[in-house]
Amino acid sequence: xxxxxxxxxxxxxxxxxxxxxxxxxxxxxxxxxxxxxxxxxxxxxxxxxxxxxxxxxxxxxxxxxxxxxxxxxxxxxxxxxxxxxxxxxxxxxxxxxxxxxxxxxxxxxxxxxxxxxxxxxxxxxxxxxxxxxxxxxxxxxxxxxxxxxxxxxxxxxxxxxxxxxxxxxxxxxxxxxxxxxxxxxxxxxxxxxxxxxxxxxxxxxxxxx
Amino acid sequence: xxxxxxxxxxxxxxxxxxxxxxxxxxxxxxxxxxxxxxxxxxxxxxxxxxxxxxxxxxxxxxxxxxxxxxxxxxxxxxxxxxxxxxxxxxxxxxxxxxxxxxxxxxxxxxxxxxxxxxxxxxxxxxxxxxxxxxxxxxxxxxxxxxxxxxxxxxxxxxxxxxxxxxxxxxxxxxxxxxxxxxxxxxxxxxxxxxxxxxxxxxxxxxxxxxxxxxxxxxxxxxxxxxxxxxxxxxxxxxxxxxxxxxxxxxxxxxxxxxxxxxxxxxxxxxxxxxxxxxxxxxxxxxxxxxxxxxxxxxxxxxxxxxxxxxxxxxxxxxxxxxxxxxxxxxxxxxxxxxxxxxxxxxxxxxxxxxxx
Numbered sequence: 001x002x003x004x005x006x007x008x009x010x011x012x013x014x015x016x017x018x019x020x021x022x023x024x025x026x027x028x029x030x031x032x033x034x035x036x037x038x039x040x041x042x043x044x045x046x047x048x049x050x051x052x053x054x055x056x057x058x059x060x061x062x063x064x065x066x067x068x069x070x071x072x073x074x075x076x077x078x079x080x081x082x083x084x085x086x087x088x089x090x091x092x093x094x095x096x097x098x099x100x101x102x103x104x105x106x107x108x109x110x111x112x113x114x115x116x117x118x119x120x121x122x123x124x125x126x127x128x129x130x131x132x133x134x135x136x137x138x139x140x141x142x143x144x145x146x147x148x149x150x151x152x153x154x155x156x157x158x159x160x161x162x163x164x165x166x167x168x169x170x171x172x173x174x175x176x177x178x179x180x181x182x183x184x185x186x187x188x189x190x191x192x193x194x195x196x197x198x199x200x201x202x203x204x205x206x207x208x209x
Numbered sequence: 210x211x212x213x214x215x216x217x218x219x220x221x222x223x224x225x226x227x228x229x230x231x232x233x234x235x236x237x238x239x240x241x242x243x244x245x246x247x248x249x250x251x252x253x254x255x256x257x258x259x260x261x262x263x264x265x266x267x268x269x270x271x272x273x274x275x276x277x278x279x280x281x282x283x284x285x286x287x288x289x290x291x292x293x294x295x296x297x298x299x300x301x302x303x304x305x306x307x308x309x310x311x312x313x314x315x316x317x318x319x320x321x322x323x324x325x326x327x328x329x330x331x332x333x334x335x336x337x338x339x340x341x342x343x344x345x346x347x348x349x350x351x352x353x354x355x356x357x358x359x360x361x362x363x364x365x366x367x368x369x370x371x372x373x374x375x376x377x378x379x380x381x382x383x384x385x386x387x388x389x390x391x392x393x394x395x396x397x398x399x400x401x402x403x404x405x406x407x408x409x410x411x412x413x414x415x416x417x418x419x420x421x422x423x424x425x426x427x428x429x430x431x432x433x434x435x436x437x438x439x440x441x442x443x444x445x446x447x448x449x450x451x452x453x454x455x456x457x458x459x460x461x462x463x464x465x466x467x468x469x470x471x472x473x474x475x476x477x478x479x480x481x482x483x484x485x486x487x488x489x490x491x492x493x494x495x496x497x498x499x500x501x502x503x504x505x506x507x508x509x510x511x512x513x514x515x516x517x518x519x520x521x522x523x524x525x526x527x528x529x530x531x532x533x534x535x536x537x538x539x540x541x542x543x544x545x546x547x548x549x550x551x552x553x554x555x556x557x558x559x560x561x562x563x564x565x
Contacts, residue, residue, distance in 0.1 A: 018531040
């Protein structure tokens with residue numbers, strides 16, 4: 001009977017204690033934040049979405065080679081010697097047109113290995129972490145700044161230059177070959193004459209001895 | 210209210226239909242709108258969150274957005290359900306909880322049905338809800354639903370006993386079954402409430418005071434169990450039974466269950482108010498009497514009734530976010546081993562005292 005009354009009392013009393021606790025919490029400020037409006041500050045060295053500053057990129061392909069999951073694809077084409085592509089912010093001369101710089105962020109494992117080899121520090125991790133998409137293709141970010149027509153033009157330029165170079169080279173080779181042939185012919189002609197002198201020498205030598 | 214409507218329309222049927230719909234549109238729907246939001250906000254703040262914040266200022270339009278969503282939703286009826294019972298159950302559950310409002314006196318001018326057996330009618334008619342819940346659980350052809358429905362039936366039927374015993378003791382005290390008469394008896398100031406021993410003489414009232422308080426606590430606990438609120442929410446225990454008896458319901462049928470639940474919450478609070486907390490009587494006297502404006506009194510009464518009712522609903526919400534759910538055996542222990550003996554002893558003592 002004593003236990004029974006104690007149980008009843010405990011039941012009511014503990015409920016009141018619990019109600020006191022929840023009542024106190026009613027007036028505490030919320031610990032949650034209103035997420036899309038307010039965001040928690042990120043740590044300084046967070047690794048989130050990759051970004052490439054194309055003004056500084058020299059198309060050296062080192063990041064693509066460093067990537068363990070091959071999520072970076074880079075295509076470059078040589079510029080004409082007459083073209084001036086400017087310099088990067090740390091003074092490197094740009095010589096390649098970057099026609100394609102794709103990062104498939106769906107594949108990216110956020111290891112930051114691509115960041116370290118970059119000679120111009122143009123590829124880096126940002127603190128952007130909200131980039132969900134409806135289509136997986138939309139996660140393949142294209143950083144190349146050239147337009148389609150520009151790419152075609154640069155490729156054509158390069159091919160033209162290459163062709164010209166080839167032609168020049170061929171011409172040079174031809175000229176060289178002709179020169180060589182000429183030289184050979186001359187030498188041969190000389191060689192025909194030489195036996196005489198040789199003989200003469202030979203004749204003279206014994207005399208000297 | 211009915212007479213007034215009869216005067217306006219001159220037709221008994223129209224007046225009756227309008228009078229019957231009044232509690233629904235005046236109380237239940239606005240109350241459900243407010244209570245759902247209230248529950249979410251109160252629970253959020255008790256857990257140091259903010260709750261809905263997007264729709265309207267601090268999310269005050271959230272419930273309306275939810276209702277619009279529910280209206281648009283597809284009404285799914287699974288293939289293997291018992292269609293007739295499945296479709297009938299939500300209506301029956303809602304009808305059961307709505308019928309309770311017929312006998313509740315909201316104000317001196319709006320007392321619903323002034324039946325002399327008001328509280329008896331309420332206890333009888335609210336049992337229809339059990340049938341509706343069992344129908345829903347059985348017709349869903351889903352084991353979770355059936356388990357929830359069986360638990361609900363066991364729980365509601367068990368807890369009707371302490372409720373009835375407590376109500377009986379107050380009926381013995383006041384000598385009436387009509388909630389309106391009970392409210393009138395508790396008039397004037399709050400020390401005349403049945404919670405504080407009723408409107409008896411000084412000595413008898415002091416003698417009654419502890420027992421009426423115990424009666425109120427028992428009534429409140431068992432009414433919580435009757436409307437399936439935490440800590441007695443094992444029929445719809447979402448962590449065990451998905452959603453209990455309304456697992457298979459969607460769209461507006463689900464909304465019916467939901468509405469019935471909130472209507473029930475207010476109904477039991479209203480009954481507790483009418484029996485123990487002075488009904489629609491003001492605890493501090495009427496402003497209308499003080500400044501001599503007679504017509505203000507019914508509105509004041511309506512105001513006090515709503516305030517008391519919503520206050521008790523708030524305590525229900527408060528309890529819900531404080532206490533964990535009881536196990537089935539604990540539930541039955543609380544009812545049969547604690548509430549019923551206490552209620553019975555209480556009944557005998559109050560009966561003896563009221564003989565004085």
